[in-house]
Amino acid sequence: MSQAILEQLRARFGEAIIETHNFRGDETAIVRREQIVPLCQWLKATPGIECNMLIDLCGVDYSERAERFEVVYHLYSTTQKHRVRVKVRLAGEAPQVDSVVAVWPAANWFEREAFDLFGITFVGHPHLKRLLTFDEFEGHPLRKDYPVNRRPKIPTPDPLM
Amino acid sequence: MGIQNTLQEGFFTTRLEHVLAWGRKYSLWPMPFGTACCAIEFMGVVSSRFDISRFGAELVRFSPRQADLMLVMGTITYKMAPILKRVWDQMCEPKWCIAMGACASSGGFYDNYSTLQGIDEIIPVDVYIPGCPPRPEQIIHALVKLQEKICGTGQSFPVAPPLVAASGVVKKGNAA
Numbered sequence: 001m002s003q004a005i006l007e008q009l010r011a012r013f014g015e016a017i018i019e020t021h022n023f024r025g026d027e028t029a030i031v032r033r034e035q036i037v038p039l040c041q042w043l044k045a046t047p048g049i050e051c052n053m054l055i056d057l058c059g060v061d062y063s064e065r066a067e068r069f070e071v072v073y074h075l076y077s078t079t080q081k082h083r084v085r086v087k088v089r090l091a092g093e094a095p096q097v098d099s100v101v102a103v104w105p106a107a108n109w110f111e112r113e114a115f116d117l118f119g120i121t122f123v124g125h126p127h128l129k130r131l132l133t134f135d136e137f138e139g140h141p142l143r144k145d146y147p148v149n150r151r152p153k154i155p156t157p158d159p160l161m
Numbered sequence: 162m163g164i165q166n167t168l169q170e171g172f173f174t175t176r177l178e179h180v181l182a183w184g185r186k187y188s189l190w191p192m193p194f195g196t197a198c199c200a201i202e203f204m205g206v207v208s209s210r211f212d213i214s215r216f217g218a219e220l221v222r223f224s225p226r227q228a229d230l231m232l233v234m235g236t237i238t239y240k241m242a243p244i245l246k247r248v249w250d251q252m253c254e255p256k257w258c259i260a261m262g263a264c265a266s267s268g269g270f271y272d273n274y275s276t277l278q279g280i281d282e283i284i285p286v287d288v289y290i291p292g293c294p295p296r297p298e299q300i301i302h303a304l305v306k307l308q309e310k311i312c313g314t315g316q317s318f319p320v321a322p323p324l325v326a327a328s329g330v331v332k333k334g335n336a337a
Contacts, residue, residue: 133275134240141274150274154283157243 192228197235
């Protein structure tokens with residue numbers, strides 16, 4: 001069912017769709033990073049697709065690849081009952097991608113988590129601050145090159161109010 | 162001529178600190194710092210089946226200012242560590258600490274970037290309880306061990322934390 005969405009995506013965005021695949025019914029589109037926000041808006045707003053729910057957004061580190069990082073968006077439509085995955089590949093030690101908080105407010109904490117653990121900067125995020133670790137934490141612990149034995153210093157806590 | 166000759170039958174003499182220690186060891190007021198499954202196990206110890214009140218430590222307080230025994234039950238992350246330290250600092254002397262379970266004692270199997278590798282990195286610990294989580298009997302055993310330590314009759318603890326000097330009770334008892 002979602003295969004039709006991938007074809008519509010190709011027809012609408014053409015060059016911006018790098019590749020698509022459909023492994024055991026998990027329809028996935030890998031897209032160019034410049035187009036992620038208009039593409040997400042289109043997936044959300046187009047009648048018949050209506051991916052109005054961001055299930056998950058996460059970072060991945062494929063340290064052996066040239067484009068080392070990936071951001072994965074899991075989308076669901078509560079009206080059409082279908083799912084789509086969108087992926088963006090990012091290169092470099094300080095990867096950047098546009099924030100989708102304006103499309104789905106649910107992306108707010110997901111993007112903070114990916115920023116915290118992978119060091120991916122989401123341009124346009126309203127409050128890009130570490131979510132799970134603390135401000136004084138050095139490095140991004142889910143990167144594959146983060147030393148396994150490294151331990152942080154004991155932090156000073158955030159004021160709660 | 163000892164004091165026994167002066168006093169009538171029915172009196173005995175002791176040292177004041179022994180009486181104090183005897184009183185303290187049977188009225189420990191635990192402050193549960195529960196962050197994980199060990200805290201659930203502790204509920205069993207407090208309630209009727211295992212009944213920690215038989216050992217005089219049933220009155221659980223959720224304010225550090227009303228407690229003298231801190232029970233750290235569960236995984237302590239680096240983010241939580243300064244909060245644990247602050248709560249410990251708010252408790253009045255004399256005070257004791259039990260590290261319950263593998264996580265509080267050593268980090269347990271969370272040997273990673275986020276987890277404190279044992280709470281003794283930040284606060285002194287009197288008794289460690291192994292287990293993941295420990296059985297209720299082990300917690301009661303730890304309490305008995307702590308009572309022995311408070312009145313100075315138990316085995317000596319080779320790695321005595323600074324707490325011993327702070328309370329003064331155990332140190333003098335052991336020397337006697």
